[in-house]
Amino acid sequence: MKVLKFGGSSLKDGISMKRVGSIISSDDDEIIIVISAIYGVTDSLIEFMSMPRQEQDVQWFIRNLRDRHVRMLADVASSMFVKQRAVNLLNEKLIRLERILYGIIYLEELTPRTKDLVQSFGERMSVIVLSAMLQDMGVNAVPVEADELGIITDGQFGSASVDMGVTRQNVQPRIREMISKQEVPVITGFFGKAPDGTITLFGRNGTDYSASVIASAVEADSLEIWKDVDGFMSADPKVVPGAVPIEILSYEEAAELSYFGAKVLHPRTVEPAKAQDIMIRVRNVFKPDYVGTSIGNSEKISDARTIKSISSMPDMAIVRAYGPGLGSRSGVLSEVSVLLSEAGINVYSAATSQTCISLLIEEVDLKFAKKVLARAQSTIVDRIETEKGVALLCVVGEGIGEMIGVAGSVFGTVAANGVNIGLISAGASLAALTFTVKREDLEHTTKTIHYELFGR
Ligand code: ASP
Ligand code: MG
Secondary structure (H helix, E strand, O other): OEEEEEOHHHOOOHHHHHHHHHHHHOOOOOEEEEEOOOOOHHHHHHHHHOOOOOHHHHHHHHHHHHHHHHHHHHHHOOOHHHHHHHHHHHHHHHHHHHHHHHHHHHHOOOOHHHHHHHHOHHHHHHHHHHHHHHHHOOOOEEEEOHHHHOOEEOOOOOOOOEOHHHHHHHHHHHHHHHHHOOOEEEEEOOEEEOOOOOEEEOOOOOHHHHHHHHHHHOOOOEEEEEEOOOOOEOOOOOOOOOOOEOOEEEHHHHHHHHHOOOOOOOOOOHHHHHHOOOEEEEEEOOOOOOOOEEEEOHHHOOOOOOOOEEEEEEEEEEEEEEOOOHHHOOOHHHHHHHHHHHOOOOOOEEEEOOOEEEEEEEHHHHHHHHHHHHHHHOOOOOEEEEEEEEEEEEEEOOOHHHOOOHHHHHHHHHHHOOOOOOOEEEEEEOOEEEEEEEHHHHHHHHHHHHHHHHOO
């Protein structure tokens, strides 16, 4: 059994959807499909909710969404029966969405709960269109919604996590039964439901995570994530033209790269697959014969213990909290971290000294972080300083923490180029070495390190 995931950029128009269709129909495995919304639909749902609207705005918005999906349907399916049935299903979704949008306008209230619910409609519609295309091709495809399937989350709006135990109990028998009836499930990515039924999202690009959750729940043999790129690369090819594709990564390497800025996979995709030791393959829809990147257990991977890739996050900031004896007072770092994480702010790296705690966060979170930390100010911290314009670099390779001389050669190269290094984090993970530089030094530093490590 195999799970195939396709994202919005592979569902842009009739031509790209047919490309997806031919990949699906040439696979003779038992397959389960997980997809994102049609390209741009999630963005337009978010955009619609981003400003005050009037009743007539809802009408044209719903009409546009209907047109977009019905036009796509006409491009990919020819049977009148299949098309009519899909249009009826689309209309059901659109009527529900329309009512919810009117609700927002009448109540003049937009809660995180409603925001997540509205965004789930992109996927609820795309599975109908893709299933219709497959039915038209003679594949017995059935659209399935994640909430109804029983993907259960922790209820965190906008960035939920899945409860794998309950989810497996719900999903496995349902999907197995479908497969035994020769049906091909086409499942919505991006969201699940809390135990009380509330819809919660996994964050932007969350369908990768959904696909991994489903692969884990049904104990699939493999998970294929189809993109419009070759897979992971040794660096961002837009920054380093000599960047090379990577054929094999360990789960840890892929997880670190995804967390620290490589935009290939949703940062949490690896977790569920890794827990079941399911091989992930990242493949290119434009080159179905190309191997792409395989991600698996480090013990089974032959070229372990080399540096694989450099990733980066250009828009970071550092918060420094000062206080007498901060470093030696137990619990201060955790107290500060808890304050930030409760506010939904991610800390990417932390370092302490006797008088200071330095925390690396995303620059967009800086204002809010200052506000939150001000609460700690009277008790433990007596001064907060911030630094904007910071970039994070991450060098990834299994065992990097134990490779003698790697850190030295990376930092030596950076220093030789006259670039100052800020926060360093080595040893937090055995597969990643991260450090910060000033944003204006990012591009040049990435190129230099890539040259040092890969000779190009
Ligand atoms: N449609 C959602 C998004 O645009 C989820 C996904 O694409 O994976 O973020
Ligand atoms: Mg996407």
